[in-house]
Structures are given as structure tokens and as C-alpha cells.
Amino acid sequence: xxxxxxxxxxxxxxxxxxxxxxxxxxxxxxxxxxxxxxxxxxxxxxxxxxxxxxxxxxxxxxxxxxxxxxxxxxxxxxxxxxxxxxxxxxxxxxxxxxxxxxxxxxxxxxxxxxxxxxxxxxxxxxxxxxxxxxxxxxxxxxxxxxxxxxxxxxxxxxxxxxxxxxxxxxxxxxxxxxxxxxxxxxxxxxxxxxxxxxxxxxxxxxxxxxxxxxxxxxxxxxxxxxxxxxxxxxxxxxxxxxxxxxxxxxxxxxxxxxxxxxxxxxxxxxxxxxxxxxxxxxxxxxxxxxxxxxx
Amino acid sequence: xxxxxxxxxxxxxxxxxxxxxxxxxxxxxxxxxxxxxxxxxxxxxxxxxxxxxxxxxxxxxxxxxxxxxxxxxxxxxxxxxxxxxxxxxxxxxxxxxxxxxxxxxxxxxxxxxxxxxxxxxxxxxxxxxxxxxxxxxxxxxxxxxxxxxxxxxxxxxxxxxxxxxxxxxxxxxxxxxxxxxxxxxxxxxxxxxxxxxxxxxxxxxxxxxxxxxxxxxxxxxxxxxxxxxxxxxxxxxxxxxxxxxxxxxxxxxxxxxxxxxxxxxxxxxxxxxxxxxxxxxxxxxxxxxxxxxxxxxxxxxxxxxxxxxxxxxxxxxxxxxxxxxxxxxxxxxxxxxxxxxxxxxxxxxxxxxxxx
Numbered sequence: 001x002x003x004x005x006x007x008x009x010x011x012x013x014x015x016x017x018x019x020x021x022x023x024x025x026x027x028x029x030x031x032x033x034x035x036x037x038x039x040x041x042x043x044x045x046x047x048x049x050x051x052x053x054x055x056x057x058x059x060x061x062x063x064x065x066x067x068x069x070x071x072x073x074x075x076x077x078x079x080x081x082x083x084x085x086x087x088x089x090x091x092x093x094x095x096x097x098x099x100x101x102x103x104x105x106x107x108x109x110x111x112x113x114x115x116x117x118x119x120x121x122x123x124x125x126x127x128x129x130x131x132x133x134x135x136x137x138x139x140x141x142x143x144x145x146x147x148x149x150x151x152x153x154x155x156x157x158x159x160x161x162x163x164x165x166x167x168x169x170x171x172x173x174x175x176x177x178x179x180x181x182x183x184x185x186x187x188x189x190x191x192x193x194x195x196x197x198x199x200x201x202x203x204x205x206x207x208x209x210x211x212x213x214x215x216x217x218x219x220x221x222x223x224x225x226x227x228x229x230x231x232x233x234x235x236x237x238x239x240x241x242x243x244x245x246x247x248x249x250x251x252x253x254x255x256x257x258x259x260x261x262x263x264x265x266x267x268x269x270x271x272x273x274x275x276x277x278x279x280x281x282x283x284x285x286x287x288x289x290x291x292x293x294x295x
Numbered sequence: 296x297x298x299x300x301x302x303x304x305x306x307x308x309x310x311x312x313x314x315x316x317x318x319x320x321x322x323x324x325x326x327x328x329x330x331x332x333x334x335x336x337x338x339x340x341x342x343x344x345x346x347x348x349x350x351x352x353x354x355x356x357x358x359x360x361x362x363x364x365x366x367x368x369x370x371x372x373x374x375x376x377x378x379x380x381x382x383x384x385x386x387x388x389x390x391x392x393x394x395x396x397x398x399x400x401x402x403x404x405x406x407x408x409x410x411x412x413x414x415x416x417x418x419x420x421x422x423x424x425x426x427x428x429x430x431x432x433x434x435x436x437x438x439x440x441x442x443x444x445x446x447x448x449x450x451x452x453x454x455x456x457x458x459x460x461x462x463x464x465x466x467x468x469x470x471x472x473x474x475x476x477x478x479x480x481x482x483x484x485x486x487x488x489x490x491x492x493x494x495x496x497x498x499x500x501x502x503x504x505x506x507x508x509x510x511x512x513x514x515x516x517x518x519x520x521x522x523x524x525x526x527x528x529x530x531x532x533x534x535x536x537x538x539x540x541x542x543x544x545x546x547x548x549x550x551x552x553x554x555x556x557x558x559x560x561x562x563x564x565x566x567x568x569x570x571x572x573x574x575x576x577x578x579x580x581x582x583x584x585x586x587x588x589x590x591x592x593x594x595x596x597x598x599x600x601x602x603x604x605x606x607x608x609x610x611x612x613x614x615x616x617x618x619x620x621x622x623x624x625x626x627x628x629x630x631x632x633x634x635x636x637x638x639x640x641x642x643x644x645x646x647x648x649x650x651x
Contacts, residue, residue: 030416036416036419036420084608084612087612088611088612091615095615097415097416098356098362098415099611099615101362101416101419102564102568102607102611103607103608103611103612104608105561105564105604105607106561106565106603106604106605106606106607106608106609106611107604107608108604109557109558109561109600109601109603109604109607110600110601110603110604110605110608111604113598113600113601113604114601117597117598117601223557227423227424227427230420230423230424231420231424233420234417234420234421264435265431265432265435265436268427268428268431269428269431269432272424272425272428275421275424276409276410276421279409279412279413279417279421280409280412283412283413283417
């Protein structure tokens with residue numbers, strides 16, 4: 001009984017950590033710019049594959065692969081801003097929300113397909129992973145899962161510091177709270193947008209490495225965590241970071257439990273059901289504030 | 296002056312719509328006589344399905360502003376319902392089409408009740424999640440529902456789907472020319488869908504949909520019930536999409552979970568975006584352009600999806616209102632230039648006369 005419980009707990013916490021990372025990347029962008037990045041899944045995949053290229057193909061050390069994934073993710077985020085978002089922001093404000101969504105859907109498909117064409121569809125092994133497990137009495141903790149949870153906790157701390165303590169973080173939070181007011185106070189909103197997308201791209205890169213180290217590298221790698229991250233964002237209220245992390249862990253534990261009790265295929269439908277129930281009860285999410293928009 | 300010219304513009308637009316539709320009907324009738332290739336005619340039938348779905352997604356998103364990503368789920372629901380009624384109860388396909396479409400409406404109302412209290416992106420995310428759940432549940436279905444001979448059959452058909460549950464009856468009736476018969480049926484379906492969509496868009500309820508899209512706060516303040524109106528448009532759109540799904544299943548005599556895949560949904564979105572979101576003819580123009588582009592890219596084989604993704608992103612960047620919107624810009628620019636030229640002439644004439 002105990003070992004089943006710990007297995008569920010370990011699985012839930014590990015996937016929760018991964019979902020939290022994916023959710024934070026999405027929620028950051030949504031919160032500060034009102035943009036839903038549908039290409040986030042492809043950026044995750046890109047991060048995973050760049051680590052593979054650097055470590056397995058070029059034979060560089062693991063730490064270089066890790067840094068490379070972060071860098072590639074950040075560059076992808078930056079390019080997304082320069083090529084797409086900047087131009088869409090110039091057009092009508094009212095249609096930005098749906099236009100940017102459609103545009104990033106297109107970019108996401110193109111990127112995923114480009115990866116498929118470059119690396120092929122067969123699953124590859126992520127080189128950045130740990131084997132073996134830590135035995136603690138009756139409980140065995142795989143190093144891989146511990147690594148993921150530790151990396152995610154460290155990363156969360158870095159993001160919290162970045163947002164809470166630095167000048168850049170203050171600018172991001174100010175823009176998220178009130179774009180016009182921030183602009184009037186001298187915040188360069190456009191460069192904030194750029195920074196946010198670069199930051200979320202870097203997070204996506206790390207997340208991609210972590211996700212693929214749990215499973216395998218394949219072009220549609222990012223889609224599953226992304227779909228769940230969407231749901232978690234919605235439950236927490238889009239743009240709410242601490243809420244998103246809490247929702248990620250809560251729902252991942254629930255998913256792990258349901259998958260054990262009812263079989264793997266009912267995990268996602270149960271999540272969806274919970275989300276719909278929550279949204280009927282609180283349409284702006286659990287932690288989201290009801291926004292009153294002026295006309 | 297301003298008023299009369301704008302009302303004139305309206306009737307002018309209606310006249311253009313009528314003219315275009317007459318032209319299209321003529322082209323649709325002439326088409327099977329001009330095309331010998333079975334492959335081309337088959338692709339045209341497929342394109343008509345795409346155009347029907349895209350026109351309904353356009354009604355939902357372009358006119359009513361509901362960003363639903365469950366459009367293919369409605370299509371699949373209608374198709375599956377039709378196929379399952381035929382498969383399990385042995386009904387004729389024609390009898391099963393309407394129940395299939397109605398069950399898609401019921402499904403859409405359930406989805407709508409869950410989603411439409413929300414707005415914008417929340418609707419998009421939830422409908423996407425619902426569509427993905429439907430796909431996952433069908434693909435992972437392995438439980439035996441009935442045994443057909445020695446083969447186990449899942450209730451939802453599993454990853455294989457349903458096949459051989461009947462057809463539209465054109466094969467028995469027209470023998471070798473059955474594809475032309477199917478083409479006529481699907482073209483009629485498309486025409487009926489377009490006519491009904493036109494009536495809806497021009498009716499008071501259509502104006503309410505548009506008002507909700509353009510300025511929800513103001514529309515609600517003027518007495519439009521947002522939830523009811525959006526649920527209504529959700530249901531209408533699902534009816535025609537589900538009906539098209541039934542015809543799709545009957546035309547191909549097969550239906551599987553493949554139509555729920557992300558790339559199919561993207562194709563529909565791409566069609567609408569390229570053609571012009573919120574324009575009546577947009578989905579048709581988009582279908583023609585994208586199906587043609589798709590055929591050309593078939594030569595390039597594996598780069599198809601890559602090209603499609605880039606087309607979506609580029610067209611939203613370069614022409615947010617799509618090809619039809621750009622055409623409208625061009626027309627108004629030409630009209631403006633003509634008027635400017637005319638006024639320039641009168642302006643030139645005036646000092647000349649006074650000079651005399």
C-alpha cells in the first residue's frame with residue numbers, strides 16, 4: 001500500500017514539476033502581454049532537440065547541452081517577437097488576441113514540422129538524464145525524478161527573484177498590471193515584451209529537456225504537456241504565476257491518482273472535467289480576479 | 296448624402312453577392328462536364344467539405360466572435376453519429392444523416408453550456424481540450440463492444456473507425472458515374488449551407504452576433520443576451536458541420552479518428568484566415584487557394600505541413616482580413632482614386648471657367 005502511494009506521489013510530483021514549468025512559461029506571456037503562445041509546445045520540443053544535437057551529435061558535455069537548450073529557446077522567443085508579435089502589435093488592438101493566437105499556431109506547426117524533417121520521426125534518447133535510484137528504506141526514489149524536481153524548484157526560485165527583485169522584473173509586473181500606466185511612467189513596453197518572450201523561450205527550452213528526459217525525444221513531444229499546461233493556466237486564472245504552480249502540482253497529483261485507479265486513458269478527461277466544473281463555479285479561474293473591462 | 300450612398304453600397308454588395316452566387320452555380324453545374332479526371336473531381340468534393348466546415352467556423356468566429364477550436368470535433372461527432380446509427384441499427388445512410396447532425400447539435404450545446412460563460416482565449420483553450428479528449432478517448436478505446444465475426448469491435452470504432460456501413464446510394468443508381476452524383480449532393484449541401492448562413496448573417500440575430508463580436512459590453516447593454524446568442528450560433532454552426540460530417544462519412548464510406556487531428560483543424564483555420572475572417576466569401580476563396588496550394592505542394596511532399604504553417608502565419612501578418620478583405624481594400628482604393636481623379640478634374644475645370 002505504501003509503495004503504491006509513494007509511486008503515485010513521486011509520479012505526481014515529477015509531472016507536476018514539469019507542468020509547472022510549462023505553465024509558468026505560458027502564464028508569464030499571457031499575464032504581461034495578453035498573448036496566448038500556441039507555439040510554446042514547439043519551443044519545448046526545440047529545446048529538447050538542441051540538447052540532443054549538442055550532446056549526442058557533437059559530443060559536447062552535458063552542461064553545454066543544457067545551456068544550449070536554454071539559449072536556443074531564448075533565441076526562438078526573441079525571433080517570435082521580432083518577426084511576428086512586433087508586427088501584430090502595430091495592427092488593431094482588438095484583434096491582437098485572436099490574431100496572435102492564429103499566427104503562433106502556424107509558427108508552431110511549421111516549427112514542429114521542420115524538426116520532423118530535420119531529425120526524422122523516430123524517437124531519440126535524451127542524453128541529459130540520470131539513471132539509478134536512491135533507496136530509502138522501502139521507498140526508492142529515481143535520481144531522474146529528483147533531478148527534475150530540484151531543477152524546477154531552482155528555476156522557480158530564479159524566476160521569482162527575477163520578477164520580484166530586479167528592475168526588469170518590476171517593469172514586467174508593472175506592464176502586466178496596467179500597460180498604459182506603465183508606459184506613461186516611462187517603461188519601454190516593447191522591450192518588456194521582448195524580454196518576456198525571451199524569458200519564456202528559455203524556460204520552454206529547459207522544460208523541453210526535462211520532459212524529454214522522462215520520455216523520449218519526438219517531434220510532437222511538447223504537445224501533451226502544453227495541452228495540460230493550458231488547462232492548468234485556465235484553472236488558476238490566466239496570468240497568475242503562483243496560482244499556476246499550485247494548480248500544476250494539484251492537478252498532476254490528481255492525474256497520477258486517477259491514472260492509477262482508473263487506467264491511463266481517463267487521466268486527461270478527468271482533468272478536463274475538474275476544470276470545467278471549476279470554471280462554471282468561478283469563470284475567471286480559482287485564483288483569477290474578475291476583470292471589468294472598460295469599453 | 297452620406298446615408299444614401301451607404302445604403303446604395305449595401306444594395307450594391309447584395310447585388311455583387313447575387314452575381315457571384317449565380318456565377319458559382321453555373322460553374323458548379325459546368326464542372327463535372329469539364330473534368331474527366333476522377334482524382335480531380337474527388338479532390339473537389341473534398342474541397343467542398345472543407346469549404347462547408349470553414350464557412351461554419353467563419354460564422355462562429357468571424358461573425359459571432361466565438362473562438363472555438365472544437366469545429367472538427369463537431370464534424371467528427373456528426374460523422375461518427377451517422378456512421379454508428381447505420382452500423383449498429385442498420386439504418387439507411389439518408390435516414391441517419393439528420394439524427395447525426397442533431398446529435399452534433401446536442402453535443403455542441405453541452406460543450407457550449409460548459410464553455411460559453413467564458414470569453415475569448417478561455418473558450419479556445421477549453422474547446423481545444425475537449426476536442427483532444429474526444430480524440431484520445433476514441434483512439435485508446437480497446438474494450439470490446441460487440442463481436443463482428445471473430446473481430447472485436449469497440450463502441451467508438453477505436454483507432455480504426457467505422458467502414459462499410461452504407462453509402463449515399465449513388466453507386467447503385469449511377470454505376471460508373473457515382474462520383475458525379477456524390478459531387479452533386481455535396482455541392483447542394485454546400486450551397487444550402489451558404490444560403491442559410493447568408494440569411495442568418497443578414498438577419499437581426501446575425502446583427503446581434505456581430506454586435507457581440509465588435510463590442511460585447513455595448514451589445515449586452517443594448518439588450519442582447521450574450522450567452523443565449525452565442526449558444527444559438529454554436530448550435531447552428533454545429534448543425535451544418537455535423538451534417539457535413541455525416542455526408543463525409545457516407546461519401547468516403549468510412550470515418551476514423553484521423554479527422555480529429557490537429558492538422559485538419561489547422562487546415563480549416565488556415566482556409567478561413569487566408570480567405571478572410573468575417574467575410575462571407577472568405578472561406579470559399581480560402582478553400583480554392585489553399586487546396587490548390589496543397590496540390591502544388593504535394594510535389595514537394597514532406598514540406599506540405601511546413602508550408603501550411605508558414606502560410607497561416609504570413610497571411611495573418613500581411614493580410615489580417617484575408618484575400619477577400621484585401622480585394623475589398625483594392626476596390627475601395629480604386630473607387631477612391633476614381634473619385635479623386637473626378638474631383639481633380641472638376642477642380643481643374645473651375646478656375647478655368649472663372650478665368651474666362
